[in-house]
Amino acid sequence: MEAKMIELRTGRVKWVPEMSSEEFVEVTEAYEGFCVVCGETASGVEPDAREYICECCGQPGVFGLEELMMMGDVELID
Numbered sequence: 682m683e684a685k686m687i688e689l690r691t692g693r694v695k696w697v698p699e700m701s702s703e704e705f706v707e708v709t710e711a712y713e714g715f716c717v718v719c720g721e722t723a724s725g726v727e728p729d730a731r732e733y734i735c736e737c738c739g740q741p742g743v744f745g746l747e748e749l750m751m752m753g754d755v756e757l758i759d
């Protein structure tokens with residue numbers, strides 16, 4: 682999955698995954714998660730997971746894809 686960085690008004694940044702809706706179904710079924718702090722993909726993450734610790738950056742930024750979708754933080758590119 683692709684990712685892009687978004688700068689918030691506060692000056693902080695967050696990462697948002699970009700994918701087609703087909704890919705969204707695939708990565709959700711594959712239990713992939715996404716870290717909004719560093720933009721890395723995580724594995725073994727339930728679709729509704731929230732704030733798991735990221736193996737890459739050590740921050741509690743990993744969310745399941747369905748959870749991110751509900752938060753409006755998945756960019757669909759169909």
Ligand SMILES: [Zn+2]
Pocket residue numbers: 716717718719720721735736737738739740742
């Ligand atoms: Zn991270």
